[in-house]
Amino acid sequence: MPVMYQVITPPTPIEDLKGVGPKLRDKLLELDIKDVNDVVFTLPSGHENLTVMDLREAAHNDKVTVAGTIQTEPALAYFRGGKNRLTVFMEINGMYVKVIFFNQPYLKDKLKVGETVKISGKFQRHKLEINAQRLIYDDSGGYRVKYSLGGVMHSKTFSKLVAQVFENAIFNYDLPEDLKGKYRLLSIREALWRLHFPGNPHDINEARRTIKFYELFIFQLQLMEKRRRERVRNERYIVDYDVGALRTFIDTLPFELTDDQKRSVNEICRDLKQNVSMHRLLQGDVGSGKTIVAGIASYAVKTIGEQTALMVPTEVLANQHFQSFLEIFDGLLNIAKLTGNTSKKEKAGILAALRSGEIDLVIGTHALIEDDVAFNRLSLIITDEQHRFGVNQRKRLNDRAYRKNVLYMTATPIPRTLSITTFGDMDISIIKEMPKGRKPVETYWRRFEETDEVLDALEAEMKKGHNAYIVAPLIEESETLDLKNVQEIFQVFTDRFGEENVELVHGRMKPDEKEAGMRRFESHEKPVLVSTTVIEVGINVPNATFMVIFNAERFGLSTLHQLRGRVGRSDKQSYCVLISDPKTENAKLRMDIMTSTTDGFELSERDLEMRGPGDYFGVRQSGLPQFKVADLAEDYRVLEHARMSAIEYSAKMEGDG
Template identity: 80%
Template sequence: MMQLYRVSKSSRPVEKLKGVGPKLNEKLNELELTDSDTILFHLPSGYENLAVMNLNDAKHNDKVTVSGRVRTEPTISFFRRGKSRLTVFVEIDGLNIKVIFFNQPYLKDKLTVGETVNFTGKFDRNRLEINGQRMIFDPSGGYRVKYPLGGVMHSKTFSRIVAQVFEDAEFIYDLPEEYRRKYRLMSIKEALWHLHFPENPHDINEARRTIKFYELFIFQLQLMEKRRRERVRNEQYIIDYDINALKAFIATLPFELTGDQKRSVNEICRDLKQNISMHRLLQGDVGSGKTIVAGLASYAVKTIGEQTALMVPTEVLANQHYQSFLEIFAGELNIEKLTGNTSRKEKDRILIELARGGIDLIIGTHALIEDDVVFKSLSLIITDEQHRFGVNQRRRLNDKALRKNVLYMTATPIPRTLSITTFGDMDISVIRQMPKGRKPVQTYWRRFEETDEVLQQLSEEIKKGHSAYIVAPLIEESETLDLKNVQEIHELFKNRFGEKDVELVHGRMKPDEKAEGMARFESGEKPILVSTTVIEVGINVPSATFMVIFNAERFGLSTLHQLRGRVGRSDKQSYCVLISDPKTENAKLRMDIMTSTTDGFELSERDLDMRGPGDYFGVRQSGLPQFKVADLAEDYRVLEHARQSAIEYAEKLSS
């Protein structure tokens, strides 16, 4: 499988390129441009259209390229610190235009009365003035190409190097002809040429469309190749679970599974029966019931006497899962929990039971990947919020398995575009439906001067025996940011509701202190919890019906939605109040979006639009490439076509 940005037969090192001496070689290496292919794909960051336009068609403040006849002798005035201003009147398209060039006094010798000149500048239509930027001495038109070179070299120098690469390179990799015809695409060589040496806007647009398709097509092929390598067929992978026992257990549940939960269980169980390792993502909004689906998969594995491990990123989340599984599966599964805070005596007992097969389901943090954790027959690995673990951490747990079946879970609704790219090597199950009886969380946006009204509503909820989360963005007061900090808010709520009702939890507390504080809140001893975003995941308190988020504009849509998911976890009506005085349109838009929908998948699409794919997970930890031209937030249709084409192409190669 070819690499994403490899198109020539043998990509030559830059030092072997004609015209590249030691100094240029050093500069190219500084830009991480090491061979001819990396140079070909170091694409322009912008273009300046040097084609002369009619000034009568220009709008106020447009950047223009014009041609005109010099009408007056240029005059130069000097002012502070050697700065200069050259002024000249030029007749352009029937208009007498005052043209000003700052700090370019040498242009005086280039401006002769009666002669025609070409130049670019910013047009002030109201004053009939142009703030000139540069003279054009080659009036042939076309484009001036701008490259992202960080000041290391001039774009003109780099353009010469690119031209030399085109002269020497032998292009052998290209898109299959059938897809070029179907989608009216250029060859890769032609597209790259038009991006580096454009002649008109149409060619630039068509070249960009071609490279977008190419990037997404090759990347999808790479994902499929990765999937093929990782999912080797082997009879050992078959888990021939007792389907009748599983159905009988489901019939005893005190609730009915939603349609999405049933479908997800069926998809996972179908994978377990296959002679190929499972590699599936279970994606569901907060509170959608992923735990029961994961538990039923564990139960299926238990029917053949084998084991499941559930690895989570935090101890808080491990505790929540442990309690949730015990509530449903106690007596049916032998469940244990292993974290960094497990006592030595307790850990030794668990390790013995794990090694002899006495534990059906082990729930733990990174502690599960330690060398002394040995399983008798680990056949299903479930990883929650897998993007919080490194590749090596996940691999170390996989290496302990008898049968390598992996189920990833995430409560972060992922836009379809990112699912296809980031998780394209996995099968995906999605839970959209909420369990019956759940009411959508009513979300409001209030300004700081309305805080008293919010506290009055909170007081009413506390009188009903309900609980409330209060979220602050900072732990301590900031000298540079005007934000409410958690200590300040804690004092506000203690004064209003009394110390006996208010608990404080934040990330800098010792684990034991944090756990004790959470326990007092979860038991109802203290009904108000003031915290930072440590409660974003892993907290399940059904009595909590009210959430207040201070300085809500400081959080992204995904974080706000995760926080909101801590309430609305019972049949009681719940509320989320965003307290914010947004200073920007972007922040105001986030408040409007949050109050308009509780659908995490819709929010994820809007979040992707606002933040871009690189910021959504963090490019490095998600494995998402930084494409040269493709934009996953905008190029969804191109991605769909490229993916389908890649699937067809891969099938033809394997047949």
């Protein structure tokens, strides 16, 4: 959902601006600059302060603009590859300073002894040296504004277009006066003007703060409007389930639900009783018990004789859920599994049973959205790891519902800022609490030369009758990356523990091969599983207590946490060992973070800070808003204030209406 950047009406097309001919118009259109709103919201990519400062007041590594007198003839030195360095000494504010220009040999004839010039660059205070970026010919001072325009035109030319818009356009939209007063915000027109034509650093900071709030406030209003459109009231949406039967079922469970599970069940069941379609996200850290919550919701729907569909992204996860639900319900629900690997004969029987209403719960992959799949009365749709499905795929299943109640589940703890922006049109239930008896997974970081010690520790776990996961980042050897591949690691472990004890599973295997390998591992026929990240989500082997992740620096925090979540799923103490020789500070930091906490929600916040919101899920999310100024990783407080303001403003508008 794009953020609304319409503050000028009518939105005059760019071709109507003075100086914009057909060629320039076409180039601007390539940059998605179509009208005057796009012009004023094409914000500077940087501001260079050209105001001359006193170098004595500058700190080490400060970017400075200074004026001084040239003391020596410039010396030009050339290096291999045509690179060069121009060195000159200047007197600046009473200091004798060495000034270096890289790859600007043409300046040699422009720097004359005794002349006063103005330069900008980075000041190395301890060396009394300036790494100069450029010689400044403009004596006006102030700021030099830079735009990212893909070579279409110079920043100075574009700046004239911006000035023309401000001179002639009428800004019709502004933030509500009470919000501007409450948060000390500028008008939208003034904020945009200060960003394009700043007078001082305070101007820029105040302007950025205003535009951040505007973006987040408008986006929250748009989400609320989307929510209103989708939540049409209709008595047909009510699932009037049998409360008594549901309570009896919960009482028969062989364990007590955690407080977070109880709260989530209550929130979902309350939604089902409403005359508005449910649209809820169930977040739960790995191993927190989301499956039983989804199962209880499915049973609620069963009490009125209607159906639930659970769609998952992989065959492995479908098999896992199918087995889990069979154990949970033990004949109380008629459950079927439908995947791309289901035989034609079996599929025909399942499709017929779905149409007749004989099946209460169907668990499947993308096979659930094939054209020949039809339901009797589908009243609850559960989508697991929903971000792995496209919007159209989810919609195809949702459109088949009789009562459109949708529950999304994810084992990826999502930072609050992303929850509000990406899932702001949903209600959210969160399970943080772990089931009783679970012990935190002890996590260690080891280097490759310590692998033998890790194997000794793994062997000790095997002697206790426990299983172990071994994770590699690649399937085959890479010519460009120095990584341990899964085939090589498989050989290491078979050499040490024997081929009869080690199973190999990876994403390029056929589904039936993967399933057979997983069965051998789960049954303890082969207690060690060497795998790629195919085991990241949904695999549940309570007997597994040991995990080794090779080249752990190649994974993000969320993926590492998801992998670690495959162990620690019983009352046995479990261990996760990260084997890595990180080459960067960022990679070392990830190893330190992973060994310091097992809290998935804390890790998700750190992951957001390190990777940025666009790549948080491993791929850039098309549904994630692209803001001009606001940064979801940094502007959490602004987002919260904007969200609350949008809620209050929307309620006021409804009341006035």
